[in-house]
Amino acid sequence: MINASSNVKLFLEISAFLTGFSETELKATGMLETYYNTILANTDGNDIDYFFQNVSDILSAPERTDATIEQAIAMQLIPDSCYSGLAKNIIALWYTGNWVGTVVSAASYIQGLMWEAGHTHPPGAKQPGYGSWANPPLSIVKQQN
Amino acid sequence: MENNEYDVVIVGSGIAGSIVAKLLTNAGKKVLLLEAGLQAGIAMDPEEAYKTYQGYLNTFYNASAKVPNSPYPNIKDAPSIDVLDIEVIKKNVPSTKGYLVQMGPIPFASDCARTPGGTTLHWLGTTLRMLPNDFKMKTTYGVGADWPFPYESLRPYYEMAENEIGVSGEVxxxxYPIKGEDIFGEDYVFPMRGIPTSYLDGVMTETIMKNNEVxxxxxxYELYCISTPQGRNSIPNPDYNITGVVWDTASKKLVQTRADGKDSYQPVGSNWDPYTGQRCEGNASCVPICPVQAKYNALKTLKKCDMSNLTIRTQSVASKLLINDTSKWISGVEYKTYKNGNSYEYETQVAKGTIYVLAASAIENAKLLLASGAANSSDQVGRNLMDHMTLLSWGLTKEPIYPYRGPGSTTNIPTFRDGDFRKEHAAWISPLDNWGWSWPVYSPGSDVNTAIVSGMFGKKLRAEMERVITRQFLVHxxxxxxxxxxxRVTIDPEYKDQIGNYRPVIHYKATEYMLKAFEAAKTVSDQLFKQCDIQDFTYYNPVTNPDYVTYKGKGYRFDGxxxxxxxxxxxxxxxxSVVDADMRTWDHENLFLVGCGNMPTLGTSNPTLTMAAITFKAAEAILKQLEQ
Amino acid sequence: MENKLFQENNPKRQKLIRPLEETPEPAPAPKAFVETAGRVTAAPEVLKMSMVDVKNYIKDLPQLRACLLTALQLELSTIPPYLCALYTIKDGSSQQAAALVRSVAVEEMLHMVLVANILNAITDPKTIKEGELLFDVKNIIPNYPTPLPGNIVPKMPPGKPAFTVNLRKFSREAIDGFCTIERPSDPDESLTNPTAFDGIGQFYQAIRWGLKHMNEKAIREGNKNGIFTGDPKRQVTPEHYYGSGGKILKVENYEDAESAIEEIVGQGEGIDGTIAANEVMFGEGIEYAHYFKFQEIACGRMYSANDTNFQMPVKSIPTGKHFDVSWSSVFNMKENPKMKDYENNPPLLEKAKGFNRTYVQLLNNINRAVSGNPELLIEGITVMYDLKYKALELLNIPLGNGECAGPTFEYVDLL
Structure with a gap:
């Protein structure tokens, strides 16, 4: 079996492929450990073990490219029949901060990636300041000298 | 039993109760304020106020459904109405899931907050005045009722309300649709400059105006867009010089005080730190909670009371008015003080004053009167329950408009706020919404789930979310x-809460006047979307939408x-009618009712500002009566 | 009655500086000379930059402008350290301390704008080239650790190295540093460096004298407005600032400039020897200088209304309400982080650059605002919010050695 710390690493790596956000972007949410613990606490142990084994195989396949990895994810992780739908739950967790419809924590709500994907911020947090809404979001405005 | 030690007993610490308490205590009157909600919510000490409010915010973050009441405690001893309890009502089976007993045929669709500060904690903050014709609907259009006074006589009170709330806007x-009406009077400005309108407003206004005939x-008719005045902090208007309102004992009137110089208005910050919330910071969560309290809430008014004249009793739910058999005067308010929010333990006490003011919300006021057999010689208590029945239309724009930013709505289309059509069907206002499709379909969470279910992941998912979230347009x-x-609101001994107070029993339907308005509004919406090249995603679900109604074979969903x-x-x-123009009950000389329950018509404005204005008028009458 | 204790436009804010008085004037300290074997050397004992030196430090208008630019840099150089302390406090902990640090950081922004207003007020628009900006963003950004700009050398306890300003996580060390920056100087203390200002207050005192002397000279020479010939349209006005008790003041004449400096040093650093016993007041609703706010954090205790009876230097500790300060619920940010620390981690480096681009954007924005486009300050404030969120992203990234990444506040070219 793979040990816990390498599982966290695998979790981060596969999360990047699942969400379309880079590992650094995911780390910057500060939620990595919380989410890893969330899936451990709420998923059948066997599913977890086989899932990470599969993830490890996908990520360490010889001659892998992003395209081959994505293809493998689509075939081996995404179907609902695989690991009780764990991959989809992981995506929803990162995007919404919810585990199967329930908010994990205040921080998980605030760090939901869907807000960033939509060039905005979670309502009630990370407020952008007076009048910001009158202009396009800073994330799409080119910074000028 | 207590001695008759208070000049006035007020029930409820929402905006109406707080305005009355502020004016009366500052005029030297002794006031007892009864509040049904929890003690913590009333804290005026900065540290405690901050702690309680952060608690609300944290509850909001953790709520799965971030509905208007989600941040605030819903306690069994003083339950709140909650939109999450609204469900399809089966034929002849009342819905009793929530606090309201909904007899139907369709459910009443709105909620309010029963907590210190009341529903202003989660109001959006739109502060449009009502229009002159709204006050004489019967005379002008032959429908509804007339108010006992015209718009013009309410104007000074509107100014007081705008000062109290702290309105930002551009006069x-x-x-408005009827040209030439003098709404604001010469030289009037709002306390603060307009809240900037959203980027979305700019794009959509331009798009709408390119082809604006419907x-x-x-x-x-010509559609057009205007900025919306709002009760949240912006840049002070240097030309505004009203500093407040005082009771003038000589003239027996409320008088506005004015500064000599300009630059007099200071935005009122949060209750824990005056420098927090001096401007709206764009949290985009006005409903249900403004984290910095840049948006007005009634606790700000309560904080301005003369505390030496104010006694507040929280966790105290008024249950009955005691009426003197011969004089018909109110002789006391019986109230139940519970131990903690969900306990069965409570003590019953009676509060006594010279004058009594009910400020407990339209539904609670009616319920309390019915429970007491009070003020109902007209048989109008509890009747004429109204709301804005709200049709929503949503779609995707061609180019990104970047919603989910800024206050909930900063621009509105006023075209159909007034006109001859009101003889036939209801008028409406169409605010442009800044928060995407969150209201009708819980976006963007629901969009994420849809995409995931379809098998999307990775960069493709991220791009799809960007495409969808940035183009969501909603108008209502x-x-x-x-x-x-x-x-109407009624009561029934069969339905009581756990400390023995009545639960409101609601009968509700959409009349043909409303159904015709839905048809008309949908016709306008369809033209608007077509002319603006918006891909329409509006969908009314006959099975799952609790307020689904049909007219001429077509179905509509409305929201509260x-x-x-x-x-x-x-x-x-x-x-x-139940009260006179001073909001004194016709039946009991020392009983005043304040709040939205007084309004004979609703007009097309969010009612808080108008309600605040008439509350100043009521407070003036109360002071006058006290000093007779 | 003349309001001696509080500012005119804001009755809650204490007035902590005294009017400039030409007389009585302390005589120039006679230099003590010691003759040793025929050679004359200065006495070994240290002398503070004397009052006369401060008074005559600024000799001409170009030097006055240069000093004001230095003051701008000075105010700016303190903002990143305060922000680092603020950002590293984990959400929900040390709330009181966070609020105090935040208020100071927000006021340093105000001070920057006030200095810019003074500078613009004494700058003849005819001398400004089209599109010329008030300062040079690239060169004004300090390289931390940095000494205080402007030849300001605060006294350090014996055996300690010379004072530097650092980017540090919220810690006792950081708060000590802030206390040193904001410490009102003690007229009776000896100095480490006799040719330097012993504190920010003294530096501003020199600027006050400079403004006065240059203005009087210009008036004597027949200029009706003295040195105040600036373009009023370049003044940033009050509506552009909020979030603290301070107010932006338009500077159009000498009195305005004095008021602006009063706001800066009165709330900020205090002026040399001007905090007198019985004049400092504390208690709810009263606002006091930054130094005292940091003292409160250091002690985990507010000043109370009784804490009035002390002499400079401030030795008494606050005796009011206790509040919780957690030195452990803090992001363990590496001290004075640099982009080059992240070179082996390109995505992290990119994030750090992203932060710095936002920082440069903020400074560009402020610079344009104080160079004739005051309305841009509102946009600048939105960039300020973004800066915080970008910093927090960095702080969430562990470096693998128990420390985490942090904002580096360095100059980068924008795209």
Missing amino acids: GDQH VLNDKT FECEQIADPDN AGHIVGTHRMGANKED
Whole structure:
């Protein structure tokens, strides 16, 4: 079996492929450990073990490219029949901060990636300041000298 | 039993109760304020106020459904109405899931917050005045009722309310359908400059104005957009010089005080730190909670009371008014003080004062009167329950408009706020919404789930979310519900809460006047979307939408707007109204009712500002009566 | 009655500086000379930059402008350290301390704008080239650790190295540093460096004298407005600032400039020897200088209304309400982080650059605002919010050695 710390690493790596956000972007949410613990606490142990084994195989396949990895994810992780739908739950967790419809924590709500994907911020947090809404979001405005 | 030690006993610490308490205590009157909600919510000490409010915020973050009441405690001893309890009502089976007993045929669709500060904690903050014709609907259009006074006589009170709330807006932008009406008077400005309108407003206004003619019942109308005045902090207007309101004992009137120089208005910050919330910071969560309290809430008014004249008793739910058999004067308010929010333990006490003021919300005021057999010689108590029945239309724009930013709405289309069509169907206002499709379909969470279910992941998912979230457009049509005696609050001994107080029993339906408005609004919406090249995603679900109604073979879904109005209306005659123009009950000389329940018509404005204005008027009458 | 204790436009804010008085004037300290074997050397004992030196430090208008630019840099150089302390406090902990640090950081922004207003007020628009900006963003950004700009050398306890300003996480060390920056100087203390200002207050005192002397000279020479010939349109006005008790003041004449400096040093650093016993007041609703706010954090205790009876230097500790300060619920940010620390981690480096681009954007924005486009300050404030969120992203990234990444506040070219 793979040990816990390498599982966290695998979790981060596969999360990047699942969400379309880079590992650094995911780390910057500060939620990595919380989410890893969330899936451990709420998923059948066997599913977890086989899932990470599969993830490890996908990520360490010889001659892998992003395209081959994505293809493998689509075939081996995404179907609902695989690991009780764990991959989809992981995506929803990162995007919404919810585990199967329930908010994990205040921080998980605030760090939901869907807000960033939509060039905005979670309502009630990370407020952008007076009048910001009158202009396009800073994330799409080119910074000028 | 207590001695008759208070000049006035007020029930409820929402905006109406707080305004009365502030004016009365500052005029030297002794006031007892009874509040049904938890003690913590009333904290005035900065540290405690901060702690309680952070608690609300944290509850909001952790709530799965971030509905208007989600941050605030819902306790069993003083339950709140919650939109999450609204469900399809089966034939002849009342819905009793929530606090309201919904008899139907369709459920009443709005909620309010029963907590210190009341529903202003989660109001959006829109502060449009009502229009002159709204006050004489019967005379002008032959529907609804007339108010006992015209718009013009309410103007100074509107100014007081705008000062109290701290309205940001541009008077110069306020153009309404009937030209030439003098709404604001010469040189009037709001306390603060307009809240900047959203990027989305800018794009959509331009798009709408390119092709702005719509046809409705063979008549052509021009759509146009104006900025919306709001009760949240912005840049002070240097030309504004009103500093407040005082009771003038000589003239027996409320008088506005003015500064000599300009630059006099200071935005009122949060209750824990005056420098927090001096400007709206764009949290985009006005409903349900403004984290910095840049948005007005009634606790700000309560904080300005003369505390030496104010006694507040929280966790105290008024249960009955005691009436003197011969004089018909109110001789006390019986109230139940519970131990903690969900306990069965409580003590019953009686509060006594010279004058009594009910400020417990339209539904609670009516319920309390019915439970006491009070003020109902007209048989109008509880009747004429109204709301803005709200149609929502949503779609995707061609180019990104970047919603989910800024206050909930900063621009509105006023075209259908007034006109001859009101003889036939309801008027409406159409605010442009800044928060995507969150209201109708819980976006963007639901969009994420849809995409995931379809098998999307990775960069493709991220791109899809960017495409969808940044293009979501929502506009809604708040249709003015007209009074109907059968839309009503009643009580039934079979339905009580756990400390033995009545639960409101609601009968509710959409009259043909409303159904015609839905048809008309949908016609306008369809033209608007077509002309603006918006891909329409509006969908009314006949099975799952609790407020699904049909007209001429077509179905519509409406939502509540949280504008609960009309249950103890004001009028010129005691035969068909509960209170007079001073908001004194016709039946009991020392009982005043304040709040939205007084409003005979709703107009197309969010009612809080108007309600605040008439509350100043009521407070003036109360002071006058006290000093007789 | 003349309001001696509080500012005119804001009755809650204490007035902590005294009017400039030409007389009585302390005589120039006679230099003590010691003759040793025929050679004359200065006495070994240290002398503070004397009052006369401060008074005559600024000799001409170009030097006055240069000093004001230095003051701008000075105010700016303190903002990143305060922000680092603020950002590293984990959400929900040390709330009181966070609020105090935040208020100071927000006021340093105000001070920057006030200095810019003074500078603009004494700058003849005819001398400004089209599109010329008030300062040079690239060169004004300090390289931390940095000494205080402007030849300001605060006294350090014996055996300690010379004072530097650092980017540090919220810690006792950081708060000590802030206390040193904001410490009102003690007229009776000896100095480490006799040719330097012993504190920010003294530096501003020199600027006050400079403004006075240059203005009087210009008036004597027949200029009706003295040195105040600036373009009023370049003044940033009050509506552009909020979030603290301070107010932006338009500077159009000498009195305005004095008021602006009063705001800066009165709330900020205090002026040399001007905090007198019985004049400092504390208690709810009263606002006091930054130094005292940091003292409160250091002690985990507010000043109370009784804490009035002390002499300079401030030795008494606050005796008011206790509040919780957690030195452990803090992001363990590496001290004075640099982009080059992240070179082996390109995505992290990119994030750090992203932060710095936002920082440069903020400074560009402020610079344009104080160079004739005051309305841009509102946009600048939105960039300020973004800066915080970008910093927090960095702080969430562990470096693998128990420390985490942090904002580096360095100059980068924008795209």
